[in-house]
Amino acid sequence: MLKPHITYSGSPLDRRAPLRIDETGLRAVLTSSEARIVPVWNQKHLFSAAPQVQFLSYAALSTRLNLDDLGPTFLGFDDGTPWFVVSLPASETPPDLGISGEYRTLNEVVSLLPNTEASVLAYARAMVIWHENHQHCGRCGTPTRISDGGHARVCTNADCAHRSFPRTDPAVITLIEDPTGTRALLGRQARWPAGMYSVIAGFVEPGESLEETVIRETYEETGIAVGDVRYLASQPWPFPSSIMLGFRAKATTTEIARGDDELEDCRWFTRDDLRAFGKPGSAFENLRLPNTFSIARFLLNTWLDEA
Numbered sequence: 001m002l003k004p005h006i007t008y009s010g011s012p013l014d015r016r017a018p019l020r021i022d023e024t025g026l027r028a029v030l031t032s033s034e035a036r037i038v039p040v041w042n043q044k045h046l047f048s049a050a051p052q053v054q055f056l057s058y059a060a061l062s063t064r065l066n067l068d069d070l071g072p073t074f075l076g077f078d079d080g081t082p083w084f085v086v087s088l089p090a091s092e093t094p095p096d097l098g099i100s101g102e103y104r105t106l107n108e109v110v111s112l113l114p115n116t117e118a119s120v121l122a123y124a125r126a127m128v129i130w131h132e133n134h135q136h137c138g139r140c141g142t143p144t145r146i147s148d149g150g151h152a153r154v155c156t157n158a159d160c161a162h163r164s165f166p167r168t169d170p171a172v173i174t175l176i177e178d179p180t181g182t183r184a185l186l187g188r189q190a191r192w193p194a195g196m197y198s199v200i201a202g203f204v205e206p207g208e209s210l211e212e213t214v215i216r217e218t219y220e221e222t223g224i225a226v227g228d229v230r231y232l233a234s235q236p237w238p239f240p241s242s243i244m245l246g247f248r249a250k251a252t253t254t255e256i257a258r259g260d261d262e263l264e265d266c267r268w269f270t271r272d273d274l275r276a277f278g279k280p281g282s283a284f285e286n287l288r289l290p291n292t293f294s295i296a297r298f299l300l301n302t303w304l305d306e307a
């Protein structure tokens, strides 16, 4: 069976890492008329009404901004086309770049974008957020500067010179089956859209294997003990800087006892229950599954397809 596509993965870009440290070569690529520079303002991309992401050349952007101060980050090549992202300076309203469009959060429009474009924009967003959050050295507090085509930051204190690299925070997300394999464990957080239930997720802590995180998080949030933890798939999730690692696990107990208040409700659902989510007249009319572009939905759909 063909694996369904997971949104935000499957980037067409050749990241061409050696070019990051070839200053002259990278400069030539950046300033070429082929380069597509994606502006990001307030963690939002600029979209046309279609929606299609908007980008500019170095020459066009340079008439509006001092691009060299902003240090565009090199993303890679799609066929022969080089892609970059630039983070626009913080401001109340976005600067006028001379092109029309609206700044929107990626998740708002992703279901209307081609998968390849969504994955490039997720990568761009992750890089911008990392730069925003690492303006100062984590060791000595001195401002840092961009290096390696935007793939490193270096402390400007010569005695320190600490280098930091883009980071991705791992989180596990797990579909938990009951011991009979006929029910799945879903919970909801109070801040989620009304009626939305999803599978169990949590951040990996230092000193833990991924399997141990699955077991700990499930127990903390739901009181359920699990074993037989198996990895299935992953999804880049730059909201703000995670990678979601998707698992399946088998419960060895069934009595729910919410522990850490992360969830406001948690229940077992059969496949038929889940299929009735949102169906008018059903007992689950007011409940909804996670967004179709989330790995949570992928895990649920995979499980639903098995019976």
Ligand SMILES: [Zn+2]
Pocket (backbone or CB within 6 Å): 137, 138, 139, 140, 141, 142, 155, 156, 157, 160, 161, 162
């Ligand atoms: Zn430093």
